[in-house]
Amino acid sequence: MDEKDLGNDLAKVLITEEELQAKIRELAGQIDTDYANKDLLLVAVLKGAVMVMADLSRALQSHVSLDFMAVSSYGSGTKSSGVVRILKDLDADISGRHVLIVEDIVDSGLTLSWLIDNLRTRQPASLEVCAIMRKPEAVKTEIDVKYIGFDIPNEFVVGYGLDYSEKYRNLPFVGTLAPHVYSN
Ligand SMILES: O=P(O)(O)OC[C@H]1O[C@H](OP(=O)(O)OP(=O)(O)O)[C@H](O)[C@@H]1O
Ligand code: HPA
Numbered sequence: 001m002d003e004k005d006l007g008n009d010l011a012k013v014l015i016t017e018e019e020l021q022a023k024i025r026e027l028a029g030q031i032d033t034d035y036a037n038k039d040l041l042l043v044a045v046l047k048g049a050v051m052v053m054a055d056l057s058r059a060l061q062s063h064v065s066l067d068f069m070a071v072s073s074y075g076s077g078t079k080s081s082g083v084v085r086i087l088k089d090l091d092a093d094i095s096g097r098h099v100l101i102v103e104d105i106v107d108s109g110l111t112l113s114w115l116i117d118n119l120r121t122r123q124p125a126s127l128e129v130c131a132i133m134r135k136p137e138a139v140k141t142e143i144d145v146k147y148i149g150f151d152i153p154n155e156f157v158v159g160y161g162l163d164y165s166e167k168y169r170n171l172p173f174v175g176t177l178a179p180h181v182y183s184n
């Protein structure tokens with residue numbers, strides 16, 4: 001990458017594009033098997049989960065419906081505020097439906113724990129979670145994540161949907177930022 005590439009701001013690559021795509025295919029295979037003959041609704045949490053949603057849904061062999069919810073707890077910083085706000089609610093009524101939440105990362109777990117409680121009150125037939133990354137050392141509230149991609153160290157990461165101040169989401173891999181980015 002040359003000077004102008006956004007990858008120049010990275011300290012290291014944690015998960016390569018190839019590793020991400022291989023994991024997506026593996027998880028899609030499990031989901032296809034588990035939901036055979038069931039109507040599945042994928043619910044992605046914007047904006048971070050947009051890449052996982054796009055790749056995972058295309059890797060599935062069965063029909064699925066897609067819906068999106070936008071919640072935010074991070075703002076522009078690197079720490080969860082713990083206060084989750086709904087920015088956009090689902091279009092679909094999920095009562096009696098098989099719902100799979102698609103997430104990019106389980107960090108403190110606060111976003112997902114709030115979301116699971118919220119969606120449960122709408123009485124889906126089933127509710128599970130697929131997250132491409134999890135930080136086991138950062139989790140503050142235990143969440144049962146049925147489909148997990150990678151357990152990663154407790155470092156702030158960007159790429160594959162994850163941002164720092166709304167940047168770096170469009171990197172096709174996951175990495176950590178160089179210190180100069182934070183001091184700018
Ligand atoms: O486990 P937690 O500590 O709650 O963190 C995980 C959540 O935080 C990020 O979203 P954010 O609220 O930053 O919004 P975004 O997806 O638009 O970046 C990320 O996409 C997850 O949804
Ligand atoms: O490590 C992270 N990076 C970017 N956004 C995030 N939201 C939760 N954890 C992270």
Ligand SMILES: [Mg+2]
Binds near residue numbers: 048074162163
């Ligand atoms: Mg974010």
